[in-house]
Amino acid sequence: MTTSDAVAGTASGAAPGAAAARLRVTVPSVADRVAAELRLQLAEGLLLPGTRLTESAIAEDLGVSRNTVREAFAELAGERLVVRLPNRGVFVASLGPGDIHDVYTVRRAIEVSAIRAGGSPERVAAVRAAVEEGKAAAAADDEEGLGTANQHFHGAIVALAGSRRLGTIMSQVLAEMRLFFHKATLDAHFYRGYLDDNETICAALEAGETERAAGLLLAYLDRSEAKQSAVHGD
Amino acid sequence: MTTSDAVAGTASGAAPGAAAARLRVTVPSVADRVAAELRLQLAEGLLLPGTRLTESAIAEDLGVSRNTVREAFAELAGERLVVRLPNRGVFVASLGPGDIHDVYTVRRAIEVSAIRAGGSPERVAAVRAAVEEGKAAAAADDEEGLGTANQHFHGAIVALAGSRRLGTIMSQVLAEMRLFFHKATLDAHFYRGYLDDNETICAALEAGETERAAGLLLAYLDRSEAKQSAVHGD
DNA sequence: TTTGGCCGATTGTTCAACAATCTGACGATT
DNA sequence: AATCGTCAGATTGTTGAACAATCGGCCAAA
Numbered sequence: 001m002t003t004s005d006a007v008a009g010t011a012s013g014a015a016p017g018a019a020a021a022r023l024r025v026t027v028p029s030v031a032d033r034v035a036a037e038l039r040l041q042l043a044e045g046l047l048l049p050g051t052r053l054t055e056s057a058i059a060e061d062l063g064v065s066r067n068t069v070r071e072a073f074a075e076l077a078g079e080r081l082v083v084r085l086p087n088r089g090v091f092v093a094s095l096g097p098g099d100i101h102d103v104y105t106v107r108r109a110i111e112v113s114a115i116r117a118g119g120s121p122e123r124v125a126a127v128r129a130a131v132e133e134g135k136a137a138a139a140a141d142d143e144e145g146l147g148t149a150n151q152h153f154h155g156a157i158v159a160l161a162g163s164r165r166l167g168t169i170m171s172q173v174l175a176e177m178r179l180f181f182h183k184a185t186l187d188a189h190f191y192r193g194y195l196d197d198n199e200t201i202c203a204a205l206e207a208g209e210t211e212r213a214a215g216l217l218l219a220y221l222d223r224s225e226a227k228q229s230a231v232h233g234d
Numbered sequence: 235m236t237t238s239d240a241v242a243g244t245a246s247g248a249a250p251g252a253a254a255a256r257l258r259v260t261v262p263s264v265a266d267r268v269a270a271e272l273r274l275q276l277a278e279g280l281l282l283p284g285t286r287l288t289e290s291a292i293a294e295d296l297g298v299s300r301n302t303v304r305e306a307f308a309e310l311a312g313e314r315l316v317v318r319l320p321n322r323g324v325f326v327a328s329l330g331p332g333d334i335h336d337v338y339t340v341r342r343a344i345e346v347s348a349i350r351a352g353g354s355p356e357r358v359a360a361v362r363a364a365v366e367e368g369k370a371a372a373a374a375d376d377e378e379g380l381g382t383a384n385q386h387f388h389g390a391i392v393a394l395a396g397s398r399r400l401g402t403i404m405s406q407v408l409a410e411m412r413l414f415f416h417k418a419t420l421d422a423h424f425y426r427g428y429l430d431d432n433e434t435i436c437a438a439l440e441a442g443e444t445e446r447a448a449g450l451l452l453a454y455l456d457r458s459e460a461k462q463s464a465v466h467g468d
Numbered sequence: 469t470t471t472g473g474c475c476g477a478t479t480g481t482t483c484a485a486c487a488a489t490c491t492g493a494c495g496a497t498t
Numbered sequence: 499a500a501t502c503g504t505c506a507g508a509t510t511g512t513t514g515a516a517c518a519a520t521c522g523g524c525c526a527a528a
Contacts, residue, residue: 026320030481031308055510065482067301070511071308074265078312080399086260087489087510105397113343163339165314169403264512289479299513304480321479321520 034062034072042081042092043175045182049094053082079172081179095180097232104225106173110166111157112218115201118210119160124202127156131202134195146191147181153198157217180232194220268296268306276315276326277409279416283328287316313406315413329414331463338459340407342452344400345391349435349451352444353394358436361390365436368429380425381415387432391451414466428454 028036038058041047053073059066073090076082082090095103130153137145151174158170197220204213262270272292275281287307293300307324310316316324329337353361364387371379385408392404431454438447 029320066510067483068481071305074305074308075312078309086263088491089509102397102399105395106399106403109343109347109395109400113347161339161343163336165336165340165407166343169340173399300479301514302512322522323478 030064031068031071031075034058034064034069035075037062038072038076039081039175043178047092048182049092049180051092053090053092055089080176093176093179095176097229100225100228100232103173103176104221104228106169107154108218108221110170110173111154111221112214114158114161114163114166115205115214115217116210117161118208119162119205123156123160123162124205126159127153127202127205130156131198134191134198138192138195143191150191150194150198151178157201194224264298265302265305265309268292268298268303269309271296272306272310273315273409277412281326282416283326283414285326287324287326289323314410327410327413329410331466334459334462334466337407337410338455338462340403341388342455344404344407345388345455346448346452348392348395348397348400349439349448350444351395352442353396353439357390357394357396358439360393361387361436361439364390365432368425368432372426372429377425384425384428384432385412391435428458 038047038053047053055066055069055073059069062069073082073084077084077090081093083093084090130149133152134146134149137143137149155167155170155174158166197216201213201216201220204210204216272281272287281287289300289303289307293303296303307316307318311318311324315327317327318324364383367386368380368383371377371383389401389404389408392400431450435447435450435454438444438450
């Protein structure tokens with residue numbers, strides 16, 4: 001039997017690919033949960049860039065098999081959160097100066113394109129909600145909340161396009177950025193300056209001036225990149 | 235030992251993530267080769283959407299372990315080429331009408347943004363080369379070559395931005411589209427109409443009129459999406 | 469026709485083992 | 499003292515087998 005003649009009867013029936021995405025009553029796999037746990041530790045800064053992740057250590061630590069950990073690694077490697085060095089192990093991804101520009105190039109492409117789409121009123125409302133969330137966090141001097149609010153804002157921007165794929169790409173990019181933002185977050189007022197930008201962009205969006213909003217967002221991203229590049233040695 | 239205290243000495247040294255991307259003298263893993271083989275069969279249309287891929291069958295077929303096949307599946311699932319249904323198996327991804335629009339939304343975001351970057355003369359030359367490749371294929375009545383030339387064209391467009399991440403995203407999207415293009419490719423003149431578009435866009439690009447090129451490309455993508463939606467039942 | 473339960477097949481996960489490879493240290497040579 | 503091999507230890511890459519969990523279909527019963 002060759003690989004190619006394992007044709008299933010489902011080929012002509014209901015497409016399994018699309019169906020699975022809608023109804024999800026399934027329990028996430030163990031490998032998925034391991035990946036989720038690592039993602040969490042990555043986001044919280046418990047695992048710093050460059051840190052080596054030993055299969056056996058994590059396997060024992062989480063009480064799962066080494067093979068399962070390995071599968072979780074494959075998942076995370078696909079999201080660029082982790083880098084596999086053959087025969088050497090997996091390491092928490094570390095972004096160089098070039099990567100910063102690269103990440104912002106992706107963000108410019110996705111976010112600007114999404115904001116041009118305009119979006120339905122309820123999606124614009126989600127953007128507004130993220131802006132208010134940021135203001136509230138600022139009032140409470142919650143730096144952590146300020147950071148997540150900012151990410152919610154940009155997530156809402158991308159959601160304007162209503163594209164599932166664009167959304168997951170953005171999620172991955174944001175996860176990548178969280179990886180080395182812990183250095184920058186030490187500066188207590190890092191996100192403060194972005195509050196006004198977000199407000200202005202949101203206002204333009206609500207006024208229906210999508211093209212102006214796009215321009216503002218683009219300028220914002222350029223400034224943000226410059227700031228990040230300055231913080232990181234380069 | 236907790237997961238988080240496995241701090242390696244490499245954290246302060248040369249970043250392993252960036253270093254590995256540059257020097258690649260390593261031999262691809264067996265799992266990677268399995269994934270590559272499957273990717274190939276997917277691209278050639280040997281494995282049609284909806285087809286079920288049985289672990290044991292492929293393992294025996296390629297002479298590798300089931301666990302290795304499983305790892306390859308994880309890789310392909312990350313690229314959306316394959317869908318995992320828990321406890322049911324993995325299936326070749328099948329795109330519904332909604333997915334077509336979604337894919338084109340991603341393409342619009344990425345390609346238009348990339349073409350706006352303008353790009354260095356040599357990168358523009360690569361676009362020109364793809365256009366000529368298409369013309370040559372058309373002259374030889376090579377439908378297959380016409381299709382790949384078209385993909386080279388759009389790959390070259392994205393390459394204008396010079397972003398590694400944007401490039402891989404585009405590669406994945408193109409791979410996804412190849413998955414269900416075999417239906418469309420049956421129409422012998424499917425790509426023919428795109429030749430002129432590519433030429434026009436390339437000319438605008440060479441003339442330095444990036445904004446006009448962007449507009450042309452956008453219109454092209456809209457038309458292409460409409461065509462694809464029409465071909466597929468909707 | 470519908471419901472319910474059983475059976476075979478496939479996946480999910482673990483475990484143990486071995487080969488291949490890397491790292492670091494030790495010692496020999498120049 | 500510095501460079502170079504060699505070697506042992508550790509970790510990854512891969513395999514094969516095993517078992518539980520789950521799914522799909524078949525058949526019987528209501």
